[in-house]
Amino acid sequence: MVPSKKLVNNTNNTTSSITDNFEISNLANLDGYQQYQTYKLNSPNVIFNGLSSKDIVLVIAHPDDEAVFFTPTILELGKINYQNNLHLVCLSNGDFDKLGRTREWELQKSARLLGFSNYKVLEYEDNPNLQWDGESIGSDLEKILFDEWRLSSNDTVMLSFDEFGVSSHANHKSTHFAVKQFSAKHGIKMFKLITWPIWNKFSLFFLTNLELIWKYAKYLFGITHDVQFSIGQFKYSDHSFIIYNDFNNWFVSLSTMTYAHYSQLVWFRFFWIFISRYMNANELELVA
Numbered sequence: 001m002v003p004s005k006k007l008v009n010n011t012n013n014t015t016s017s018i019t020d021n022f023e024i025s026n027l028a029n030l031d032g033y034q035q036y037q038t039y040k041l042n043s044p045n046v047i048f049n050g051l052s053s054k055d056i057v058l059v060i061a062h063p064d065d066e067a068v069f070f071t072p073t074i075l076e077l078g079k080i081n082y083q084n085n086l087h088l089v090c091l092s093n094g095d096f097d098k099l100g101r102t103r104e105w106e107l108q109k110s111a112r113l114l115g116f117s118n119y120k121v122l123e124y125e126d127n128p129n130l131q132w133d134g135e136s137i138g139s140d141l142e143k144i145l146f147d148e149w150r151l152s153s154n155d156t157v158m159l160s161f162d163e164f165g166v167s168s169h170a171n172h173k174s175t176h177f178a179v180k181q182f183s184a185k186h187g188i189k190m191f192k193l194i195t196w197p198i199w200n201k202f203s204l205f206f207l208t209n210l211e212l213i214w215k216y217a218k219y220l221f222g223i224t225h226d227v228q229f230s231i232g233q234f235k236y237s238d239h240s241f242i243i244y245n246d247f248n249n250w251f252v253s254l255s256t257m258t259y260a261h262y263s264q265l266v267w268f269r270f271f272w273i274f275i276s277r278y279m280n281a282n283e284l285e286l287v288a
Contacts, residue, residue, distance in 0.1 A: 027052070027081040038246055042076050045241040049286070050189065052082040055151050059141070059160045059179045061171040062094040062126060063107035064261040066114065068272060069166055069193060071253035072245040072282045073159065078115040087151070088119040089144060091137060091175060096126040102263050110260035113252070120144050128169055137178035138185065157191065158183045162285070164195035166278070180287055194240060194283040201277055208244060208281050240285040253279045 027043060046052060056077050060066050066074060066088060077084050088111055093100035104121050111119040122140055124132050145151045160179040165172025176192060183190035200207060245253060257273050258265060273279055 028083065029081060030083075031080045033081070038248070039079070039081060041246055042243050045243065046076065046082060049191075049241060051077055051157060052084060055085045055087060055156045057087045057089065057145060057151070057156060057158050059089045059091065059158065059175055061091050061161075061169065061175045063090055063103040063110070063121070064094070064257065064264050065090070065172075067110055067253070067256040067261055068276070069278050070159070070282065071114070071256055072243050072249065072278075072280060073193075073284065074114050075245065075249040075252055076243050086114070086116045087149060088116045089141065090119070090121045091132065092124045092126040092171065093121050094126050096128075099263055106261045106263060110256050113256050113260055118149055124171070126171065128171065131170055132174035132178065134174065134178035134181050137175075138182040141179075141182050153186045153188050157189050159191050159284075160193070162192040162195050166193065166195045183287065190287040191284040192287050194285055196277065196283070202275050203277050204275050205280060208277060211242070212244065240283050242281055242283045245280045250280050
């Protein structure tokens with residue numbers, strides 16, 4: 001299944017050691033970059049976790065969530081050799097500051113830039129104190145995924161926030177529980193984006209670079225056991241893994257926010273896009 005580029009506007013140590021043994025040659029070499037670092041960095045974890053030849057459905061709460069939180073995952077899974085189709089559902093148009101129509105247009109630009117085949121914007125109220133109704137969201141997801149987009153439960157993977165919502169926003173947390181309930185009902189695999197503590201969240205490249213140094217040191221020196229450092233997370237759990245932006249994709253992440261979501265570029269957004277680790281890495285965990 002080769003991803004379509006047409007955008008449809010619908011307004012343990014065990015896991016780590018196993019994935020190290022996966023070969024990039026398991027992928028089709030459709031773009032000619034198979035042997036480059038663009039695939040070597042993340043493809044073992046992507047293949048091991050069944051994130052190739054799938055319909056990947058990202059469910060977010062507001063326009064720009066995809067850009068400020070999920071771009072490392074989106075850009076990696078959208079690489080053509082994985083043969084995924086990317087789909088985006090945004091549950092509100094971000095109208096808290098009465099910019100809903102503008103933000104819908106910005107989301108369309110972002111979806112095009114990030115390679116989504118389909119996107120859909122719903123009309124739940126953007127309110128940081130409001131818990132959305134999970135059953136209502138589940139009903140909407142059924143109509144969009146199965147009736148409009150004709151996706152199959154067997155070939156679909158859901159991606160969204162975890163129960164803490166990265167920023168503790170009530171809409172983010174509501175999104176997690178709604179997607180979790182929907183996924184369980186239909187037997188669909190779901191991955192959640194792990195909320196990091198503040199010292200990890202705002203570490204820019206520091207912890208990412210240390211993790212990558214450790215990753216390659218293990219490979220070079222034949223180290224089979226992981227180490228837990230007090231300053232950061234250097235141990236993959238049984239259920240989580242990290243997807244890293246390569247340097248080229250990091251620039252795309254910055255561009256998605258600064259070009260597509262121009263209305264949101266208040267001062268603290270610049271702080272986020274240059275300091276937040278979510279711009280260069282995502283930790284994903286399989287939801288049981």
